[in-house]
Amino acid sequence: MTDLTLDLVIIGIxxxxxxxxxxxxxxxxxxxxxxxxxGRSIPWWAVLASILASEISAGTFFGTPGEGFRLRNYTYAQLMVGYLLARLVVSAVFIPAYYKYNVVSIYEFLEIRFGPRTRRMASAIFLLTRSLASGSRLWVPTLLLVVIWNQMNPGNPLGNWQQFWFTGAGLVLISLLTAAYxxxxxxxxxxxxDVLQIAVLFCALGFSVWYLLGHIPGGWEGAKTHLTGADDLKLWEWEGDKPADTAWGKIKSVLESEFTVWA
Structure with a gap:
């Protein structure tokens, strides 16, 4: 059995x-x-795992290592502060309204408070922005499929139109599968x-760390010898050429987006 066949069998299962x-x-x-x-009977830890799995998109999975490599430090982790603050605000401001008005979604609440026109407008805006955002996040892993194909078939790389149909088929398949279940x-x-997916993710993460440290000369101690730059272990960036790269910029962007996504 070839590596490709084994991969396809695992993905199929x-x-x-x-x-x-x-x-x-x-x-x-x-x-x-x-x-x-x-039935309001789902364990809290399963809900927590689902939230984690939902917010760790393909963009995060591929983009976080890339951002760390670009910045050569850990300042990307500043986003986590925004995540934490946003959850506290949502829990204190929005969640009590769900119980008070006995509603399932924020759109039911908007209809009760402001009428059906507000509900329809908010729903339309959310669907549009989510479609664009989710579409871009689904597009990222399809690009990886193209890279994998070209590496496995160096003598027969995909052309532009072949890449288009290849990525399009991947997008449609993933979307239909998600919509179906x-x-x-x-x-x-x-x-x-999501619980299954986050379990697979953390297992893959643990294996990756173990594999990388096992192949770095000297292991963890060897890796630390290369982290001797002034900014290699930097966690905060208050000033920068791009506002989005600063701590305030990252916290602000997450606070603004989390209200819509999690409420």
Whole structure:
């Protein structure tokens, strides 16, 4: 069995498990509340894992190492401060309104407070911006597929149109698969699928760290000898040529986006 065949078998099994999770929970959805809220019986740790899996997109997975390599430090981690502050604000301001008005989504709340026109407008804006953002995040892993193909077939690289159809097919497949298990299984299928994905992610992360340290001369101690620059271990950047690269810029951008995404 070739490496490519083994990879395809593993991916196929993974997709089959995801579809199986959706089908399993579809049999338990007795009403809309069960479909949308999971019967309010989902463990907190599963919800936490789902949030982590949802916010770690392909853009984050590939972009974070790239940003660290570009900056040669850890200032990208400044985003985490924005994440934490945004969650505190959302928990204190928005979540109590859900319980007070007994609503499932922010759009129900907007309709109660401001009327159906506001709800429809907010829904349309969110769908548009989410489609653009999610589309770009789905596009990132399809680019990796092209890179992998070209590396495995150096004598037969993909042309421009071939890349277009290759990435397009990947986008459609991933979108249809996600839509299928979400529509069939409801929120429980989404959350438990995310639990599986975050488990795979952390296992892959642990293996990657172990593998890299095992192949660096001297292991961890050897790696530290190369971190001798003035900014190699830098965590904060208050000033910079680009506002987005500063701590205030990163915190501000996350605070602005988190209200919409998590509320």
């Amino acid at each position: 993974y997709f089959a498990i995801i579809i199986g999770i959706g089908v399993h929970f579809s049999r338990r959805n007795k009403d809309v509340s069960e479909f949308a809220l999971g 979400t529509a069939v299984g409801g929120i429980k299928a989404v959350i438990w699928t």
